[in-house]
Amino acid sequence: MNVLYLGWLGYKNIGDELMWDIFREKFNQKVDITKYKLIPSTRILQVRLRNNKYYLKDFDSIVLGGGSLLVPGYITILYNAIKVNKNINLFIWGSGIDWLEKKELDRFLSINSEQNKLKREFNHFKDKQFKHKLQTVIQHAKFIGVRGHFTYEYLKSLGLQLDHVKVTGDPGLLTTTIPDSVGNLNSKKVVINWGTANQNLYGKDEEALENSIVDVVNELITKGYEIYIYPIWNKDIAPCKSLYEKITDKKNVHLINTVLDQYQILELIKDARFTINFKLHANVLSAARGIPFIALGYRFKTFDFANFIGLDQLVISTSDPNFTENILTKVSYIENQGSLLFNDMSAIQQTVENDLDQIFEYFR
Structure with missing residues (x-):
């Protein structure tokens, strides 16, 4: 079975590449690779997927990887995947929201303050179908982990049903584990x-x-x-x-x-x-x-x-x-x-790992 890891790969950006590396390493450790074939979304492949949705028939599962990928382009690929194969397995592995303007961020941060309890919708995307497509993907997906609480609250502000959406943290936190002795208080x-x-x-x-x-x-x-x-x-x-x-x-x-x-x-x-x-x-x-x-x-x-x-x-x-x-x-x-x-960082890393590793249970 073919599993597509969908991420912003091939642009020599270490952040996106390291999250692919982490996912690939974990996939190879936890999944029967004689049964599942993991395929990264190269730049050429992404162009094909955007221009012709029928290329999506080649995959049994798609994992939207870490990064700021909850945007119309990537969500449309997942949405189209459902249209061409209603049985496809979709997963979101630590993706997040970005691109809010500073004034929107300031307003967003005030939502939960004592001075401002108003609910606001911050749908800043030009794609008017984004909300519908994203809700369709969320309802269809087997596993949904998002990067942070701000991303979750943003999605909530859109009025989306988030019953099985979990805040899992950024996958990049799993790059390494914190050693017993970190940093140097005397370092210059x-x-x-x-x-x-x-x-x-x-x-x-x-x-x-x-x-x-x-x-x-x-x-x-x-x-x-x-x-x-x-x-x-x-x-x-x-x-x-x-x-x-x-x-x-x-x-x-x-x-x-x-x-x-x-x-x-x-x-x-x-x-x-x-x-x-x-x-x-x-x-x-x-x-x-x-x-x-x-x-x-x-x-x-x-x-x-x-x-x-x-x-x-x-x-x-x-x-x-x-x-x-x-x-x-x-x-x-x-x-x-x-x-x-960073007294609590090791515990945070362990929680992130436990939550994100749940995705691999679906490949058993």
Whole structure:
């Protein structure tokens, strides 16, 4: 039987690739691979699936993998799969919502406050059939795990029936297990993940954000820190070089101008005092290694992830008017509280693993 893993693969983005790697490893361990054949969604295959739904007949099961994939394009593929094969098995494995504008995020965050109990619908997608398609997929799916509580509440705001939808967390948390001894309270190493979102970020001004990070780096250098800058996507390499070139004191700054895989990133950050990260899965890897992080909240998904692990206070919006000052405040907070921030992370990882592993029970 053919099982399709549907994800944003083939674009040299480590976050999406590492979640595919995790799923594939678990699938090979837990499933009879003489009975089931696991197939990743290459770029070419995704084009075929979008343009001709009858290619979907080749699969007995489809797993929508980790990432911000609860969007019209991917949901339409799952919806079409039901249309061409009513007996197809569908699964959602840690996917999430993204792309809400900052004003929508702020309104969203106020829903459960004492000052605002109003229910609001945030259907920001242009595809007017998205809600219907998503509800059809949810009703048909065997297993549905979503990335965070914010994703769940967003889906709830659409009026969807979510009886068998579970908040399972981001699959990237399973990249590694936290060792007994993590980080180093005496370390003067700070690892910074930098890159681009092609201006699709809160504040919509990457140059201003880059200049603020330069100010942060300069301040960290005066505090005696040694800085390492690295990309997580091939399109992040040029922005990393640009950031590096703007720093005057390069003696204490190191540029990594190649995309590392998840294991090389874990090796890079293992002895860091803390990390500062642009991209979501740089934060996820830091959390998975037990290293305190400061997350640049450039889109909804970063807030969703930090909330799931109970560390909302480590996120700073890229539209914050006092970005430099407030990020340095978070540095001080980590310096004082860092050793306590991840006391519960091993338990969170175990819960995520237990919940996400339920999917493999359907391949027995």
